[in-house]
Amino acid sequence: MSLTDTELAAPEPSRPVVFWRRYRRNRAALLGLAIFTVVVLMALTAGIVAPGDPLSRAGAPLTSPFVDMSVPLGTDQLGRDILAGIFYGARISLLVGVVATLVAIAIGVVIGALSGYFGGWVDDVLMRVTEAFQTIPNFVLLLTLVAILGSKIEWITLAIGIVSWTAPARMVRAEFMSLRNREFVDAARNLGVSNTALIFKEILPNALPPIIVYASVIMALSILLESALAFLGLGDPNYASWGNMIGQGRAVLREDWYCAAIPGVAIVLTVLSFSLVGEGMNDALNPRQKQ
Amino acid sequence: MSGKTVLEIEGLKVALPKGADRPLALDGLSLSVKAGEVVCLVGESGSGKSLTAGAVMRLLPEPHVHVSGGSIRFGDTDILAQTETQMKAIRGKEISMIFQEPMTALNPQKTVGWQLDEMLRLHMKKSDRKARRAHAIEMLHRTHIPDPEGAYNAYPHQISGGQRQRVMIAMALALSPRLIIADEPTTALDVTTQLQILKLIRDLQEEEGAGVLFITHDFGVVAEIADHVVVLRQGEMVESGPAKQVLNAPQHPYTKALIASVPDLKPPMPKVGKDAPVVLTGAHLMKTFKARGGFLTGKRKAVVAVKDLSFELRRGETLGVVGESGSGKTTVSRIVTRLLEADSGSVQVGDTDLLSCSPSELRSMRKHIQMVFQDPMASLNPRKRVVDLIAQGPIVHGETREKARARARDLLELVELSPAAANRFPHEFSGGQRQRIGIARALALEPKVIVADEPVSALDVSVQAQVLKLLADLRARMSLSLLFVTHDLRVAAQLCDRIIVMQRGEIVESGLTSEVFANPQHEYTRTLMTSIPGRDWTPPKDVTL
Incomplete structure (x- = not known):
């Protein structure tokens, strides 16, 4: 622009700072972040707020909320403390959400990256496998896997990861297909960089933003899947889980609706928070957006 | 050459939103375009030359970027005082525009004819379909497009880049506008096509007697087409004058530096003798691009990109x-x-064949x-x-x-x-x-x-x-x-x-x-x-x- 082009412009603020500035502009995303923080705090403080086993009897069965202050949110038909259930349930939901998402993203990134980077027959084979998975409805496949593996929480989490990897794989593939022909990849290849390093060090960091955003969607879906399993009575019976609570509360839905409604609200808010955070990140990571 | 003044810009200021690199995109630009004259607006990227076109057409992304001072007069009309409805009648009919990239300026979903017809339909309300078609084909004919009838029925992707730009010119001139704004119309074209298009713009503009505001960054193009030159630097007008004077005896240091930056056409004498060792040899290189055929679609035609190419670099x-x-x-x-990967041939770097x-x-x-x-x-x-x-x-x-x-x-x-x-x-x-x-x-x-x-x-x-x-x-x-x-x-x-x-x-x-x-x-x-x-x-x- 000017005649001497060697003068540098003023330094820009670092990436995290820019990210936070953009994220902060979206109020809904801030609300999402607040709810998410509360859920994390609940999971962390479950042992302090409600010491002891959340599945043991804590008071008279079917106490309404706000009646007995030792069980502020009431009890279910077996006399278990609903508040304790919600706090311990947050642990399970977050565990399932985070681990299943990591599993799904890991599988998705590897398959999508190989497929998109190499193309040709590698792409053909991997995409046919992906399509095979996509033709089976998620939940049916999940039920099958849980029926085979058993309903321990570890297996359930793994199974949820296995049924959710197809969408991120396709997304990573699309990103890689557009990025692999960019000049900076050619430039790195021309320096003698190996394929592995090209995939993971050059292309992947540039493909990450949409994947991170999509991870929030997978987290929300994983929590819903776990709840749905538990609702059908196929969850791990050894842990308090929001889905389990709803499933059991269903039996007394007409007289004591709160047994199902309170964990229901917890699920709605948690999933909502993930969606809002995801949307906020999408806005903040979108390179077209100016500060 | 000097006709009536069609466009008169005086002290034009365009404000940028807060946080931009400068408060005013254009600061006090004055120029006038007479009928039958080509005025070149020259500047480097970021100089505000395209915003000038936006301001004249009233197509600035308001309210972020808006005119904050000065006047734009088109004939007897004050452009800045027109309502949006009045502007619609002026745009296309009185002032038309030719864009840099004809592929994006044309709708890929519609035929060339449909797009020409649409414009004629909007601005020549009375005429019937046949008259409009005849007029459109006549316009295509005047732009020397090969096979105007065929081009009329073609989709934009079916004709070459130069032909698309001819279509854009036909559209711009179809309603005999008094002012044509050409925003880098030849930048995306090859040199041989560029020269033809420049000639075409010049010829048609002389026939029609329209004024042309020609926006470019290329002094070679300026030398080819301009009657009058206005040089912009970061929104400020640094020089304005007849083309010959600005090109051969620039006054402002910035213009001087810009013109001195244009590489001249006298090649230096080669310094390297024939005895220097050869470092790179390409021999009989061949490359054909084969489109990957689908299972059902069959093979598409292969394109030969490089054919038996050999060279030596010392x-x-x-x-x-x-x-x-x-x-x-x-x-x-x-x-x-x-x-x-080449199909065949060799590339020797030192003693090694890179291709094997x-x-x-x-x-x-x-x-x-x-x-x-x-x-x-x-x-x-x-x-x-x-x-x-x-x-x-x-x-x-x-x-x-x-x-x-x-x-x-x-x-x-x-x-x-x-x-x-x-x-x-x-x-x-x-x-x-x-x-x-x-x-x-x-x-x-x-x-x-x-x-x-x-x-x-x-x-x-x-x-x-x-x-x-x-x-x-x-x-x-x-x-x-x-x-x-x-x-x-x-x-x-x-x-x-x-x-x-x-x-x-x-x-x-x-x-x-x-x-x-x-x-x-x-x-x-x-x-x-x-x-x-x-x-x-x-x-x-x-x-x-």
């Missing part, structure tokens, strides 16, 4: 590969660096042949710091991190960037600075050969001159051997000792640059030479940068 020499788009010159640069190397041999051979890419933004990984970008090559080839980084900092100095640049990311630099980083990266491995693929074509002319100067300096200091791919003959004339001219994948002519320029043998080379915009004008060189 130590310390610069070999230019010149041609228009589609000539296969970029394919050559990719084959030589083996970013693209195994993948691991190839990786170690790559340090001998490095590349500078066309688009400095796209060729630098946006997520890496500059120092890591430059140090990456040496680290891959076994240098320790500390040494590679230290060397990267030295290289930054060599390409005249401050050491503070090392810890920044590519997006924090201007185009020319990024290209300097790209050059530093190529130098980091101390290669025998550097392949440069259009390294300056994305840059403004003053920056281009500086980068070319840097390349020439480095070449002399480090006795670099350059394979220089370009479409710009001016750039080739400035830097290359020898050139090869390519057309449709084949070499049509090769030789010493000075000889080829002075006495082109092949007909295609002659066409290329006569198409260089402003070839009869020698930029005055009384200023040094």
Whole structure:
């Protein structure tokens, strides 16, 4: 622009700072972040707020909320403390959400990256496998896997990861297909960089933003899947889980609706928070957006 | 020549939103366009020249960018006082526009005829379908499009870039507007097409007696077409005057510097003798692009990109590969660096044939042949710091991190960037600075050969001159051997000792640059030479940068 082009412009603020500035502009995303923080705090403080086993009897069965202050949110038909259930349930939901998402993203990134980077027959084979998975409805496949593996929480989490990897794989593939022909990849290849390093060090960091955003969607879906399993009575019976609570509360839905409604609200808010955070990140990571 | 004034801009100010790099995009621009006159608005990127067009058409992205002062008078009409409805009647009919990229300015879903007809329908309400069709075809005919009837029924992707620009011109002139605004109308075109389009604009405008506001960054184009020149620098008008005066005796230092940056067409004498050792040989290179056929769709037609191409590059020499788009010159640069696999042939670097190397041999051979890419933004990984970008090559080839980084900092100095640049990311630099980083990266491995693929074509002319100067300096200091791919003959004339001219994948002519320029043998080379915009004008060189 000017005649001497060697003068540098003023330094820009670092990436995290820019990210936070953009994220902060979206109020809904801030609300999402607040709810998410509360859920994390609940999971962390479950042992302090409600010491002891959340599945043991804590008071008279079917106490309404706000009646007995030792069980502020009431009890279910077996006399278990609903508040304790919600706090311990947050642990399970977050565990399932985070681990299943990591599993799904890991599988998705590897398959999508190989497929998109190499193309040709590698792409053909991997995409046919992906399509095979996509033709089976998620939940049916999940039920099958849980029926085979058993309903321990570890297996359930793994199974949820296995049924959710197809969408991120396709997304990573699309990103890689557009990025692999960019000049900076050619430039790195021309320096003698190996394929592995090209995939993971050059292309992947540039493909990450949409994947991170999509991870929030997978987290929300994983929590819903776990709840749905538990609702059908196929969850791990050894842990308090929001889905389990709803499933059991269903039996007394007409007289004591709160047994199902309170964990229901917890699920709605948690999933909502993930969606809002995801949307906020999408806005903040979108390179077209100016500060 | 001097007719009635059609456009009168006085003291125009356009405000930018807060946080932009300057408060006013345009500060006090005054110009007037008379009927039958071509006024060129010249400036580098960011000078506000396209915003001027937006302001005249009242198509600024308001309210962020808006006119904050001055006046624009079109004939007797005050443009700034018109309502949106009144403007709709003026746009297209009274003032029309020709855009840079005809592919994006035309709707890909509709035929050329439909789009011409739509405009006629909107502005000539009475006429019937047949009359409109006849008028449209007549307009296409006047733009010398081959087969106007066929073009009328074609979709934009079915005709060539030059023909699309002719369609845009037909659209712009169909309603006999009094003012035509052409915003870089030939920048996306090859030189031979560019010359034809410039002639066409000039001829039709003289027939119609319209005024033309011609926006460009290219002084060659200015020399070709302008009656009057207005030079913009960062929104400020620095010079305005008759074309001859501004081009041959510029007054303002900025104009002088800009014009001095235009490479002239006198090639330097070759410095390298015939006895220098050959560092790079390409022999009988062939490349055909086969479209991958689907299971049901069948094979599509293969395209021959490079056909039996051979060349030699000697130590310390610069070999230019010149041609228009589609000539296969970029394919050559990719084959030589083996970013693209050739079908047959060999590329000798020293004693090794690069094309028959195994993948691991190839990786170690790559340090001998490095590349500078066309688009400095796209060729630098946006997520890496500059120092890591430059140090990456040496680290891959076994240098320790500390040494590679230290060397990267030295290289930054060599390409005249401050050491503070090392810890920044590519997006924090201007185009020319990024290209300097790209050059530093190529130098980091101390290669025998550097392949440069259009390294300056994305840059403004003053920056281009500086980068070319840097390349020439480095070449002399480090006795670099350059394979220089370009479409710009001016750039080739400035830097290359020898050139090869390519057309449709084949070499049509090769030789010493000075000889080829002075006495082109092949007909295609002659066409290329006569198409260089402003070839009869020698930029005055009384200023040094």
